[in-house]
Structure formats: C-alpha cells, structure tokens
Amino acid sequence: MNNFAVIEVKGNLNKGNCDTGLTKDLCTLKNFVENYEYKCGVLLIFNHSICEAKKVIQKIVTEKISEEYLKKFFLVCSKSEGKCEYENLSDIMQQK
Numbered sequence: 001m002n003n004f005a006v007i008e009v010k011g012n013l014n015k016g017n018c019d020t021g022l023t024k025d026l027c028t029l030k031n032f033v034e035n036y037e038y039k040c041g042v043l044l045i046f047n048h049s050i051c052e053a054k055k056v057i058q059k060i061v062t063e064k065i066s067e068e069y070l071k072k073f074f075l076v077c078s079k080s081e082g083k084c085e086y087e088n089l090s091d092i093m094q095q096k
Helices: 018-035 050-062 089-094
Strands: 007-009 040-046 074-080 086-087
Touching: 007 018, 018 040, 018 050, 018 074, 050 074, 050 086, 050 089, 074 089, 086 089
Parallel strands: 007 040, 040 074
Antiparallel strands: 074 086
C-alpha cells in the first residue's frame, strides 16, 4: 500500500469528554498504522499551543499504545494563525 499519514483533528481540549475523544483518536491512529500500513499518524490540534496539548496527551496515553507506535505519531498544534508547532509523541511521553 502507498498510504502515508492518517490524521485526526481536534479543536477544543476544554470539553468535558476531551480525554475520551483523544483516547479514541489515538486508538484510531494506531489501528490505521497497524492494520492498514500507514507510515505515520498525526494528531492535529488547533486553538491550543503545543504546551497545552502535551499536558493532556501525557495524561491520557497509556500502555495500550506501545513505544513502537508512539514513534510513528506526531502532535501538530496551532494556537494562532501562521504558527504551527509539532513534536513526536514518543518524545512527549519521555518528557513526562
């Protein structure tokens, strides 16, 4: 297969069910990388800085997602127009 990236998008990390939604999104990314041969997964979060998103990600990522997959996942954030930040999820979890 020639699939490169699967992308999940979130715009609000302040909703009450955000942790559940992000957990589902990460499981979806894992499913596509693992079962459909995508090279990487991207969690795109807008309206939040990477620092804000990292705090949530570090709280919800569990042992269900192994280091093998975290290395293939990227967090991309944009809080303000024109500024985009990104980081590998494996690196984020090592900062915990």
